[in-house]
Amino acid sequence: MxxxxxxxxxxxxxxxxxxxxxxxxxxxxxxxxxxxxxxxxxxxxxxxxxxxxxxxxxxxxxxxxxxxxxxxxxxxxxxxxxxxxxxxxxxxxxxxxxxxxxxxxxxxxxxxxxxxxxxxxxxxxxxxxxxxxxxxxxxxxxxxxxxxxxxxxxxxxxxxxxxxxxxxxxxxxxxxxxxxxxxxxxxxxxxxxxxxxxxxxxxxxxxxxxxxxxxxxxxxxxxxxxxxxxxxxxxxxxxxxxxxxxxxxxxxxxxxxxESVPPIILDLSDLSDTFSESRTIWVRVIEIEGEPFNVYLKIKTGRSGPYQTILMEPEEDDYFWATIDYDAGDTVYYHVEAQDSTGLQSSGEKSFVGLEPPQDAQILIIDDSDLGTGSLYTKALDDLGISYFYWNIENHNGIDTTVIHYDGFQTLIVLDGAYRIVPVTDIPEQDIYSIANFLDSGGNLMLVDMDYLYRWNIIGPGSFAPGDFAYDYLGIEDYCSDPDDDISISGGSADTLMLSISGNPISSQFPAESSAYGPVRYSFEDDLFENWADFIEPTDEGRRVLIGQHSGNGMGVCLQGANFRTIVYSFPIEFGVESAEFAGLLDSSLQWLGENDYRIRQSSVSQADNKPSSLVKGFRLLQNYPNPFNPNTTISFDIYHAASVDLSIYDVNGAPVKTLIHNPMTPGNYNIPWDGTNSTGVQAASGLYFCRLSNFTQVVTIKMILLR
Structure with missing residues (x-):
C-alpha cells in the first residue's frame, strides 16, 4: 500500500x-x-x-x-x-x-x-x-x-x-x-x-x-x-x-x-518455494585481486541433514552456477563458500521448499495483498465447497513460474501487491511472470487490487491503447487512478455502494436498480485503510460489471478473450459488510471464469503427466510438438540464468510473423504455445517457419511446418 x-x-x-x-x-x-x-x-x-x-x-x-x-x-x-x-x-x-x-x-x-x-x-x-x-x-x-x-x-x-x-x-x-x-x-x-x-x-x-x-x-x-x-x-x-x-x-x-580481501559473494539466488524438482542456483563472486579461487555450493535437505558440496561452474560476468535435484516435500538449505589463498568466505544460508502440486484444484489464489485479507477468500471458498490452492507470497518468499504455469491451474485469483504479478502496459519487462502467456494458453484471471495502477506509477486519469496489457487482456480503456485518498471505516467520500450493470455475465443476480454490493467498509480486524479504489471503464470488447452508486464510474470490468476470460475489481470486494454478499460475488465470478476450461483441455499438449517442468542448465530450444501442426503447437526451451529472452516466429523469407516472448525471465524450462496466428491475429498460411530463441548473447533456431 x-x-x-x-x-x-x-x-x-x-x-x-x-x-x-x-x-x-x-x-x-x-x-x-x-x-x-x-x-x-x-x-x-x-x-x-x-x-x-x-x-x-x-x-x-x-x-x-x-x-x-x-x-x-x-x-x-x-x-x-x-x-x-x-x-x-x-x-x-x-x-x-x-x-x-x-x-x-x-x-x-x-x-x-x-x-x-x-x-x-x-x-x-x-x-x-x-x-x-x-x-x-x-x-x-x-x-x-x-x-x-x-x-x-x-x-x-x-x-x-x-x-x-x-x-x-x-x-x-x-x-x-x-x-x-x-x-x-x-x-x-x-x-x-x-x-x-x-x-x-x-x-x-x-x-x-x-x-x-x-x-x-x-x-x-x-x-x-x-x-x-x-x-x-x-x-x-x-x-x-x-x-x-x-x-x-x-x-x-x-x-x-x-592488504588482501577474500572473494566477495554477491547475488546468491533468493529462491521461492516451488513445484519444480530441480533448480539452478546462481551466485556472483568477485575477486578484486585477480587471484584464482573456487566457489562451492553447500546444500542439505532438512535442518539436520548432512551438507553436500558442489563445485560451481563459472559463467560470464563473475557468475557461477550449479544444478540441484530434490524431492517434493523437501526443504532445501543452501549457501555458498568461496576460497582463495586469503581464506574462506561464506554467504548467509537460504532455503526453499519443493512442494507437491495439487491434484484436484484448478484455482490458484496468489495473495500478495497489503491488506492481509487472504483468509476471507479461503473461508468463502471453503464455505462454497470450491477447491483451490492458496499461495501466500510472503510465506513462500515469492512465487515462480512453475507454480503460476502449473498445468493443473485454469484460473488465477490475484490479490496483487509489491510483487506486481499482473502487468499493465505494453512494456515487455513488466510481464516477468508471463501472465499474458498464461492467458494466451487458455487461462483465466481475476484481479482484485485497488492499487493496481499506482503500483505501476500511474496516477490520475488516462487511457490505455491496443497493445497495453490492461487493454488487451483486462478490457480496460479509460481509468482514474486514486480519485480519493481518505482514510476512514467508510472509505472516505468515494463510492462504497456498487450497482450492478444489467445483463453483465457476473453480477446480474444483484438488482441493477438498488445497492447491488456494499457498503464497502475499509477496515479489517483492528486496521483502517485508505480508500485507493480506482475508476476503470471497459474497451469495446470489455463489459462493465459494477459501477459506483455515487460517481457512476466503473469499479469492475470483465473481458471475454479468444481463449481466456478476465475480471478486474478495482476495490477490495472482501470488504463488503455482508460476508454472504462477498461469497456470492466471488462464486458468480468464478462460475463465469470456469466456463472457459480451454487451458485444462489443452494441458496434455505440453505435459501429459501433469507434472511441473524441471529447471535445467543450458540454453536450448527444443523441437516444437507436434510438428507438422495445424494450427496449434508447443515450443519448449531452457534458459540457464536470468536474462531478457526473445522468442519469435519468422517466415521462410525472414520476415517477422509474431513475437511470443520478449521479457526478462528466470532460469527454467518453458512450454510456450503458438496458435498459428500472426501479430495481428490472422491465421498464418501453410508453409515453413523458423522459430528463433535469443537471450541477446546467444541465438538458437528451429524449423516448423504449418499444414492447413
Whole structure:
C-alpha cells in the first residue's frame, strides 16, 4: 500500500537490538571500471580499487550508505531545527561501518549543511554477542587519540554538479596526517562506528541523502544522531514512518586500506518455494585481486541433514552456477563458500521448499495483498465447497513460474501487491511472470487490487491503447487512478455502494436498480485503510460489471478473450459488510471464469503427466510438438540464468510473423504455445517457419511446418 510521506520522524533505537544481517552478503554490483569496482554489499557501497602505495599493491575501499544525488535538490537537511540547537548544541552524528577484512582506516569524510569545528571519533566494536553496541556502551572503545578536531565550512552543493555529473567535494579528516598513523582494525573490530561531535555553536551540521531506504530491501538504518534538545544521551534515526522501515543516510564516508580481501559473494539466488524438482542456483563472486579461487555450493535437505558440496561452474560476468535435484516435500538449505589463498568466505544460508502440486484444484489464489485479507477468500471458498490452492507470497518468499504455469491451474485469483504479478502496459519487462502467456494458453484471471495502477506509477486519469496489457487482456480503456485518498471505516467520500450493470455475465443476480454490493467498509480486524479504489471503464470488447452508486464510474470490468476470460475489481470486494454478499460475488465470478476450461483441455499438449517442468542448465530450444501442426503447437526451451529472452516466429523469407516472448525471465524450462496466428491475429498460411530463441548473447533456431 502506498504511504503518506512524513518528512521527519525521530525515533529512539535500543542499544541491544539483535543483529539479523550477514556481513558479507549482498545483491548487486553497480559499476565496473578497468581499475575499480563499485559493489553494493547489503546496505553499503564499497568503491574498491588497487593502488600502489610505497611500491606495494594496496586495496582501497571507500565505504558509504548514501544514494548519490543527481542534483543539489536531492540533498536534504532533515535534522534542521532538531540538531545543534538549545542549551547543549554539541550533538554527535555517527555511521556504522563494516569492513570486508582486517584493514586500516585512513580517511573520514562528510558533507556539511553548516560550518563548524568537528571532533571526530572512531568506536569499536559496534557488535558484540550478536547485538548493537552504541558509543558509550561498556565494551566500546574510542580508538582516535590526540586531538581529532578540524574546522569545516559548509558544503557548496551547486559547485558539485557539472556537465559530467556529480563531482563531490568532501570535508576530510586525514588520520595519518593529523594523528601520525592510521587506525588498524582486526577481526573482532570489523564492525565499528565513525562520527563527530559538533562544537558549542551547533556546527557543523550534516547533510542527508534525501532518499528513503527500505530496510526490507537494504537492511536497517546505519546513520544516527544525538538530539540534546530532545532527550540527552539517546541515539535517534531519521525515518519516514513510526516503524522505522524507511530511513535516510548521512552524507558520510570513510576510506580503508586492505592488504588482501577474500572473494566477495554477491547475488546468491533468493529462491521461492516451488513445484519444480530441480533448480539452478546462481551466485556472483568477485575477486578484486585477480587471484584464482573456487566457489562451492553447500546444500542439505532438512535442518539436520548432512551438507553436500558442489563445485560451481563459472559463467560470464563473475557468475557461477550449479544444478540441484530434490524431492517434493523437501526443504532445501543452501549457501555458498568461496576460497582463495586469503581464506574462506561464506554467504548467509537460504532455503526453499519443493512442494507437491495439487491434484484436484484448478484455482490458484496468489495473495500478495497489503491488506492481509487472504483468509476471507479461503473461508468463502471453503464455505462454497470450491477447491483451490492458496499461495501466500510472503510465506513462500515469492512465487515462480512453475507454480503460476502449473498445468493443473485454469484460473488465477490475484490479490496483487509489491510483487506486481499482473502487468499493465505494453512494456515487455513488466510481464516477468508471463501472465499474458498464461492467458494466451487458455487461462483465466481475476484481479482484485485497488492499487493496481499506482503500483505501476500511474496516477490520475488516462487511457490505455491496443497493445497495453490492461487493454488487451483486462478490457480496460479509460481509468482514474486514486480519485480519493481518505482514510476512514467508510472509505472516505468515494463510492462504497456498487450497482450492478444489467445483463453483465457476473453480477446480474444483484438488482441493477438498488445497492447491488456494499457498503464497502475499509477496515479489517483492528486496521483502517485508505480508500485507493480506482475508476476503470471497459474497451469495446470489455463489459462493465459494477459501477459506483455515487460517481457512476466503473469499479469492475470483465473481458471475454479468444481463449481466456478476465475480471478486474478495482476495490477490495472482501470488504463488503455482508460476508454472504462477498461469497456470492466471488462464486458468480468464478462460475463465469470456469466456463472457459480451454487451458485444462489443452494441458496434455505440453505435459501429459501433469507434472511441473524441471529447471535445467543450458540454453536450448527444443523441437516444437507436434510438428507438422495445424494450427496449434508447443515450443519448449531452457534458459540457464536470468536474462531478457526473445522468442519469435519468422517466415521462410525472414520476415517477422509474431513475437511470443520478449521479457526478462528466470532460469527454467518453458512450454510456450503458438496458435498459428500472426501479430495481428490472422491465421498464418501453410508453409515453413523458423522459430528463433535469443537471450541477446546467444541465438538458437528451429524449423516448423504449418499444414492447413
Amino acid at each position: 502506498k504511504r503518506k510521506l512524513l518528512l521527519l520522524v525521530i525515533q529512539f533505537l535500543s542499544t541491544a537490538t539483535l543483529l539479523a544481517t550477514v556481513r558479507i552478503s549482498g545483491y548487486m554490483v553497480e559499476k565496473t571500471e578497468t581499475d575499480s569496482k563499485i559493489v553494493k554489499i547489503g546496505r553499503a557501497y564499497h568503491h574498491l580499487s588497487i593502488k600502489s602505495i610505497n611500491s606495494k599493491a594496496v586495496i582501497t575501499d571507500t565505504i558509504s550508505y548514501y544514494r548519490s544525488p543527481n542534483n543539489s535538490s536531492d540533498y536534504n537537511d532533515f535534522l534542521a531545527g532538531y540538531q545543534g540547537v538549545g542549551s547543549d548544541p554539541a550533538d554527535t552524528c555517527i555511521n556504522w561501518f563494516t569492513l570486508l577484512a582486517p584493514g586500516k582506516v585512513t580517511k573520514l569524510m562528510m558533507q556539511n549543511a553548516s560550518a563548524g569545528t568537528a571532533r571526530w571519533s572512531l568506536w569499536a566494536p559496534a557488535v558484540e554477542g550478536g547485538s548493537y553496541q552504541f558509543p558509550g556502551g561498556p565494551n566500546v572503545q574510542q580508538l582516535l587519540t590526540g586531538t581529532p578536531t578540524q574546522y569545516y565550512g559548509a558544503t557548496n552543493l551547486d559547485q558539485q554538479f557539472t556537465e559530467s555529473g556529480w563531482t563531490p567535494e568532501w570535508n576530510t579528516f586525514y588520520i595519518e596526517e593529523k594523528l601520525g598513523s592510521a587506525i588498524d582494525l582486526s577481526d573482532g573490530q570489523l564492525d565499528f562506528w565513525v562520527g563527530y561531535a559538533m562544537d558549542g555553536n551547533g556546527g557543523p551540521t550534516i547533510w542527508q541523502d534525501g532518499v528513503f531506504h527500505d530496510e526490507e530491501i537494504e537492511g536497517g538504518c546505519r546513520s544516527y544522531t544525538t538530539l540534546h534538545n530532545k532527550i540527552p544521551g539517546k541515539w535517534y534515526l531519521n525515518t519516514e514512518s513510526g516503524d522505522g522501515r524507511y530511513w535516510v543516510a548521512h552524507m558520510m564516508q570513510i576510506e580503508v586500506q586492505y
